[in-house]
Amino acid sequence: MxxxxxxxxxxxxxxxxxxxxxxxxxxxxxxxxxxxxxxxxxxxxxxxxxxxxxxxxxxxxxxxxxxxxxxxxxxxxxxxxxxxxxxxxxxxxxxxxxxxxxxxxxxxxxxxxxxxxxxxxxxGGDQLGAYCLSEPQSGSDAAALRTRADLDGDRYVVSGTKAWITHGGHADFYSALVRTGEDGARGISCLLVPGDAAGLTAAPAEHKMGMRSSPTAQLHFDGVLVDGDRLIGHEGQGFQIALSALDSGRLGIAACAIGVARAALDLAVGYAGTRQQFGRPIADFQGLSFMLADMATRIEAGRALYLAAARRRDAGLAFSKEAAMAKLFCTDTAMQVTVDAVQVLGGYGYTQDFPAERYMREAKVLQIVEGTNQIQRMVIGRHLTGR
The missing domain is CATH 1.10.540.10 (Acyl-CoA dehydrogenase/oxidase, N-terminal domain)
Structure with a gap:
């Protein structure tokens, strides 16, 4: 391919x-x-x-x-x-x-x-990082996280569990959101944790529907000692840091979603141009060519949306609403386009002989990570209503 x-x-x-x-x-x-x-x-x-x-x-x-x-x-x-x-x-x-x-x-x-x-x-290229926000009991409600970091002299003692960590157990460093104060968003801080810190261990990787070559695992902090100078920003600023990172991260997910959708479309177009039925390529049939046209249009619209949000970011303008829109639309596009690609390939699309079924399995997770698409709709709605 x-x-x-x-x-x-x-x-x-x-x-x-x-x-x-x-x-x-x-x-x-x-x-x-x-x-x-x-x-x-x-x-x-x-x-x-x-x-x-x-x-x-x-x-x-x-x-x-x-x-x-x-x-x-x-x-x-x-x-x-x-x-x-x-x-x-x-x-x-x-x-x-x-x-x-x-x-x-x-x-x-x-x-x-x-x-x-x-x-x-x-x-520098030799290190690989990971981002630690979610926990077993706090996903969309990130402000409810429980992993604690208590200052003991000039070091923090970190205990708790993080969940759904991409590169968990393989990363060289972790940007970890931890609780240093009261309940709620104001008690959260950010620590830069070395990947080889004593007391930091990873659970076995999750068995996922797709993206199986990308390890996703829980991380256990068992009295991990982190030097106080690894506090990023000030105590209590962690939730602000997390939201800022997620606005940018959602654009990354949007771009990845368009990449997956594009791969699925390319596969479907190539297959439709060579698969013969009733004496001619199936691409010649209007029902199928219209499906390909809709797939391509969604992809172009998604790219335009994530680029518009990126240009706002580059210009120093607010882009939180636009990032949520891009993440929502692009990942929904990836899901629809990959499902349609399987349909174009028919029975072959349902087999592992072609990557269409893998694209469909991979697309699903993009509607969930970096804030579910239901959360994106909440973010957009709050921007619109001021609530």
Whole structure:
């Protein structure tokens, strides 16, 4: 399987550098991702070395400043790189998005001394991060988290359990939201926790419907000692940090969703052009060609929506509502397009001989992570009504 040569050559991009970056990404997808994605997914095998390759190519640091080793790219460009990666292999595209999310707290809220000390290594390509917000009893209600961090001298003692952690047990560092004060949002703080901290262990990876090569696991903090200088921002600022990170992270999920949808559409178009029924390709039948047209239109609309939100972010404008809209629409699009791709392939779409069924299984999780689509509708509604 290969990606169509017309993408992204005919796409509007802000600079020649951006075009070269997407061309580089596409080449890496063809050489490093597509040949092994299906086999690694079937074997539940985490492709850690792929992230090392992407890191050496500079793709793990794109939206961050050059002074810390980042790529200094606008979100408009970074998200299109994510789309390319996810079109080849969602577990990798989403993994890069999670790594970027895990760097956000330090990059945006850390003191300058903290950024100079830790951020270059986090962005250097050898490390992979994870983001720890959800817990077994607090998913959408993130302000109800219970993992505690109590200051003992100059170190925090952290105890509790985090859940649904992408890269859990494999990450080199964790941006962890913990409770340092009273109940509710005002008692939450953010700690940068080393992946090899004593007392930090991961449960066996969850057995998931899709994205099986991306490890998702609970993390147990059993009296983990974290130096006080690893507090990001100030005590009680953690919930603000978390919401800020999620606004950006939702755009990453939106871009990944369009990547998966695009892969499904490409498969469906290719199949429809070669599958013969009644003496001609099934693409010639109006019912099916209309279905392909609707799939393509949704994808273009989704990309336009996430890019519009990204441009607001790049311009320093508020984009929380737009990020929620993009996440909602793009992930619903991915679900619909992948279901339709299975339908286009008919019985073959329901078999593992083609990746259509994998795309459909992968698309479902995108409607859940980084805030369910029901939560996105709540966010949008509150922006509209001021409540």
């Amino acid at each position: 290969s990606l169509p040569a017309t993408e992204p050559v005919d796409r509007q991009l802000p600079s020649d550098e951006a075009r070269e970056l997407l061309t580089l990404t596409r080449d890496l997808v063809q050489r490093e991702l597509l040949p092994r994605a299906a086999a690694d997914e079937a074997a539940d095998r985490f492709p850690r070395e792929v992230f090392t390759t992407l890191g050496k190519a500079g793709l793990l640091s794109l939206p961050y400043g050059e002074q810390y080793g980042g790529g200094e790219q606008p979100y408009e460009v970074y998200l299109q790189v994510l789309e390319e990666l996810a079109a080849g292999w969602l577990a990798v595209g989403l993994g890069v998005s999670v790594h970027t999310l895990s760097c956000h707290a330090l990059a945006s809220f850390g003191a300058e001394e903290q950024r100079e000390r830790w951020l270059p290594a986090m962005l």
